[in-house]
Amino acid sequence: MAKPSTLYIYNTLNRRKELFVPRREGTVKLFTCGPSVYREQHIGNYRTFLFEDILQRYLEYQGFDVERGMNFTDIEDKAVAESKSTGHTLSELTQPVIDSFFESSKLLELSLPKPGIPRATEVVSEAVSLVQRLLDRGHAYRHTDGNIYYDPLSYPGFGEVFGLDMSNWPTKRVRFAKDTYDGRRWNRGDFVLWHGNLPDDGFSWDTDLGRGRPAWNVQDPAIILSSLGSEIDIHCGGIDNLYRHHDYNRAVMEGAFGTEFCPYWAHGEHLIVEGKKMSKSRGNVMYPSQILKRGYSPHTIRLSLTYIYYREQLNMTDEHLQNTARLLSRLQKSVDVLMQPQAPTEQAPTEKNGQQRPEWEAQRTDRMIEEIPTVFRLNMDNDLRVKSAVDDLTRLLEHIQRRASVTGLSKSQSTRIRTHMSKLNEVLRILRIE
RNA sequence: GGCGCCGUACCCAAGUGGUAAGGGGGAGGUCUGCAAAACCUUUAUUCACCGGUUCGAAUCCGGUCGGCGCCUCCA
Structure with missing residues (x-):
């Protein structure tokens, strides 16, 4: 008989610290956004993974059986572009990154899902069936360009994770100035689920939806579906994915199944280096191996990345x-x-009365x-x-x-x-x- | 404009309504041939500001000022 949880966790969805109560006594279904593997993961990425690691391990410490889901995003726009420009196949591009991820995970003693981490390219059929469900239920539409988009107006809960104000959302189908899809979508907030009408160039699949590939926004749901089912307890990720991506995940799952996808959402804040945001152009992107080379032990690195409260920015300095x-x-x-x-x-110091x-x-x-x-x-x-x-x-x-x-x-x-x-x-x- | 975070000593910083942890640094001391290390002592009548709720507020509520992040797929 599992004891009730005593963990209070900050739930982004309700903007409150809440007592964690899983759906099923004794078991927690935890999904954590995994890495994009077209390039090396830096210590900021690992900070987020470590926060999730601590969460999982603490739930286990409390006696819960944790079912963990995680993904490797091995195909999305950037990976495809990188792959094409370097002339490598997708797996030539991503495999070394995946290898290095496992190496660092071992170094930092990251706990990972026991059944393994599926790659997005391994759950294409789940993605297809999700998109199909969304089409059937009227949440998605196929555009004339062959792409399939999700229409947020069809789903009342859209934007709640981030806290979008949907009250003045345009209900008329118009194009927007800041249109990332080159005028192909119909409305602000419509997001792509499926890239269609693609050539057979190694980055597409022949499916019931035609030849194409699943968009980033449907990959996490596909992996969640295949590893944990349509209802989970906690969804974690980096704060940067709070805007849009996590609301997309939720909209996809709840749109497709009509049931509550996930009651608890937790987000890890970013790590900065010497007070500055890590970026390639600034040249201050840091990797675990670099800190190791500076003579710090793996345990010190692990503690330095988990010590500071996960909802606060961590300033990684020498000090x-x-x-x-x-x-x-x-x-x-x-x-x-x-x-x-x-x-x-x-x-022993002698007491006044001399009695010990x-x-x-x-x-x-x-x-x-x-x-x-x-x-x-x-x-x-x-x-x-x-x-x-x-x-x-x-x-x-x-x-x-x-x-x-x-x-x-x-x-x-x-x-x-x-x-x-x-x-x-x-x-x-x-x-x-x- | 929207969403969120944060203002506590010289610095970093914990504080989940019951009377301000801790660390660094500084100061003094013990030890020591000197130095270092180690150890001990000390370092905020007060929590950006103004109201409110309360027997009681750094903690809750409202407002003001100041700093910061994000708002094109970057954890």
């Missing part, structure tokens, strides 16, 4: 890395000491040891405050350590500390616990 390394070594030191029983090494009660002292230490999981849960339940959790744990352990030098630490006490720390380290994954 931040140094502080993280220092903090981590303090914590590790305390853990190392406290996992061994010890005899008192200092003379060793068994009382031991009980006080016991109580402090039992605070370890409490302190951890309290902070993690509060929308995954890793920073507060780590800070409080460090202080608590150092406090226990100071007591232990006076009162000693029994074998059973050190064993309990080891058990607690080892369990919560399954979530944080920043400590060596032999």
Whole structure:
């Protein structure tokens, strides 16, 4: 019998911190937006993946069985363009990126979906059936150019994740000045589901919809459908996809099935470097391997990327890395000491009345040891405050350590500390616990 | 214009209505041949501002000022 969740998570959909309650007791269906694999993932991408990793691991810590879905976006406009311009096949372009993603995931101890991560090109038939459903239900239309678009006006909940004001949305079918599809769509907000009428050039499939390829906006839904079904519990991703993309996912799923797709939406803020947004033109795009080369341990990198509250921008600086390394070594030191029983090494200060009660002292230490999981849960339940959790744990352990030098630490006490720390380290994954 | 975030000591920063964590830096001390490291002590009568709710507000509500991000598929 699974215990109820005690996790409060900020739900973008309702703009409130809410108690997380899954649809089915004991099980969580979690979808996290995966990487576009036409180019290398930087530490900003990994920050988001790590926030999702912590979320998954914390749910598991609470006793939930987490079914996780994730995608590799291996075909969309940019990948196709890149592939064509370099003369590589799609898989020649994406495979090295995927390999490097798995390598970094291992380095950072990212938990990934157990059944694997499907590529968008592997779920084309699901995408086709989704588009077909949307056509059948009147949410999508085929334009004269062969593309298929979604009409947001057909779906009342459109824009709720981002918070779009649909009240003054034009209801007349007109073209818009900022029309990204070259005047081919009919209305603002109509978004493409299917690129049709394509040549047979290795970037298209022969399907019931004709020759074409699924657009980015239908790939996540297709992967969600194939791995988790049409109803999930939590949808995660980077903040940048909050505008449009996540509302598109929701519109596609709810339009196609007519049921609530997902009640909880969580978004990770961006990482910046030395106060500046990462960009190729600025030349400050950072990769995990670069930090590793600077001498920081994988655990330090992992903590530096998860320490700061996920809904705040993280400013990656040298100082931040140094502080993280220092903090981590303090914590590790305390853990190392406290996992061994010890005899008192200092003379207990003589009390005024001269009485020492060793068994009382031991009980006080016991109580402090039992605070370890409490302190951890309290902070993690509060929308995954890793920073507060780590800070409080460090202080608590150092406090226990100071007591232990006076009162000693029994074998059973050190064993309990080891058990607690080892369990919560399954979530944080920043400590060596032999 | 729209959506969102943020203003807490010299700096970074936690604070989920009950009386301001922590870290860095600074200052003083212990130790030391000197230095470093380590350890100890110290460092906000007050949370941008103004109202309101409350027995009680950094925390909630309204407003003002200031900073920031996003608004063409970039996590």
